[in-house]
Amino acid sequence: MRPGARYVDPENRRGRGAASRETGRFERYAHVDADDGWGIAPDIAPLRTEVTEERPRSMINFVRSPDLPFDRTLNPYRGCEHGCIYCFARPTHAWLGLSPGLDFETRLVARPDAPAVLQRELRAPRYRVAPIAIGTNTDPYQPVERDRGIMRGCLQVLHDCDHPVGIVTKGTLIERDIDILSPMAAKGLVRVGITVTTLDADLSRRMEPRVPLPARRLQTIRRLSEAGIEVRLMVSPVIPALTDPELERILEAGAEAGATAASWIMLRLPLEVSPLWQDWLAEHYPDRARRIMARLREMHGGRDYDARWHHRMRGEGHYATLIAHRFRRATRKLGLDRTLPELRRDLFRPPALPGDQLALF
Template sequence: MDDLPCEIDPRQRPGRGASRNQTGRFERHAWVGTHDGWEIEEDLPVLRTEVREEQARSLITYNRSPDLPFDRSINPYRGCEHGCIYCFARPSHAYLGLSPGLDFETRLVARPNAAAVLRRELRAPRYQVAPLAIGTNTDPYQPLERDRGLMRACLGVLADCNHPVAIVTKGTLVERDIDILAPMAAKGLARVGLSVTSLDATLSRKMEPRAPAPKRRFATIRRLTEAGIPVRLMVSPVVPALTDPELEAILEAGAEAGADAASWIMLRLPREVSPLWQAWLAEHYPDRAARVMARLREMHGGKDYDARWGHRMRGEGAYAEIIAARFRRQARALGLDRKVSPLCCDLFARPGQAGDQLSLF
């Protein structure tokens, strides 16, 4: 379906990352835009963010991936208005019958009963506590959260039962929840990972059109750490021949802001992300497109992406080894290579509900 005309006029997509809206891979029929034949000039409608609600039947998702540091996660939202063109979660929108392209960042799904379902699942007698990850697929602090508050409601449930949580975000809205996160962090129950891809505000705005500016994210790191909430700086993703020269400078800025650890991930282009990324490169950085893709293919055996466990996050070969060595050297010099303490699981108490018998102790 990638050969079908799915490019969207730039006038219709201001502030968006993707330029295409190709039909999802599971659909039998493709939707394409075409001229209606009438020679009448009309203003093209600008794509607006649409939100529909979904009543979740379950919330905690488990994984057995050996290259992930967690085995469970939740997502209060589907899709993400930040619109990061490189987002590896874009292909998940195809499961909803929507496009991983512009649909992913304009047709969002909110799960209003997320907190209630989470509470129910944590109450289950067979539930065994372990750190819960939030933000590993779509950002829980995307603009939609300001109005919906689903992430805050879920945090409230976790705080009530002393459940450990690890959050990944680009959103500065996480500052709103310091009142919940700081007491949790004091008990060893909470940690935040904040992602920064580039220090260049212009590049960031093109690549992550509705995410906060880089300087604003470093200010968020500072606010969180001053409140006693440990923050990991995530240099993610590293883009060959585009953002990789900034690696050391990003780490230095993160250390100055108060981050106590750091990590990095190479750019990943699974499924529909590759054609979306290459269209973005052709539009914004045509002079670097061939070089960027050549470096990526060098790390993946000639392919745009190799999803093998133990390989997909970093790639392999000389270039990947150079990036890894640069990261290790700078992280060590800045004290960001330390092993962080595991989140506490010993305080967990299953959440109660109306009608429960009160404890005597």
């Protein structure tokens, strides 16, 4: 165990991915748990999910990364209850003064005004249409969406003005929105990526504790495909000596479920993710921990992670080359090596509001 880390008793964090909640890296003071003098131990009760609200001034986040096939994203929530221990977005919670560990998955921020703010941004005279990526930071179909419906509201705005969108999720709640997605897909306006990290239900429950099990996600691929929605199977992340033996089997299962393309990303351990990941390995797979970390460091010049463009997603060296070769061979065999057509932009029209003057033509 790391000295100074704020570990929480396993009984009080059941169903969570991280084991600790140390202070975020931008905080001036560190927080520690201590007996308050009344004989009541801290963290005596199980951790509950807390949701606060934020009123954003903007929703579209423009990004400039040569590694990404899009230049703008949208996030209905901050933090993610799915609790995937490997999530590269965990460090973003430090900007809120919260822990990238347990706070990331238990102290969420919802943005209920997101649909209205998005509509306003799309009406701006200077706005130029391009696909918006949703789900690239935190999952828009995490459990809290069932009650909040913020993602559905944003999707309705995009549907009503024929705006292209790409969605990435592990959440089967996306099936609720097939009534919106299917007509958009018929116009070439939407594409969905479903992430399947492993087919092992036990490993999945340990590693991504509040994500629907792999078999259920494959069923979601099938239901979306049957509704005419193109689905990309995302094998992400590939974890050396843990999930990499499953690579071909995952691709076969995705193809059988109806996926039309596939992609992969190697495990990434930026900033606080690395110590959180290593804590998780020590707790769940101590016999493989050294081997897994050795393979990762081989791909990043001896470091846990290298954030260079064109390197961070796949790594380099013999192991990374081997995974890439296996992936290419399997996708070619299964017909998943397709390059999907670009989403249409020509149908977009700025959202109309009550009272707007109607167009003459």
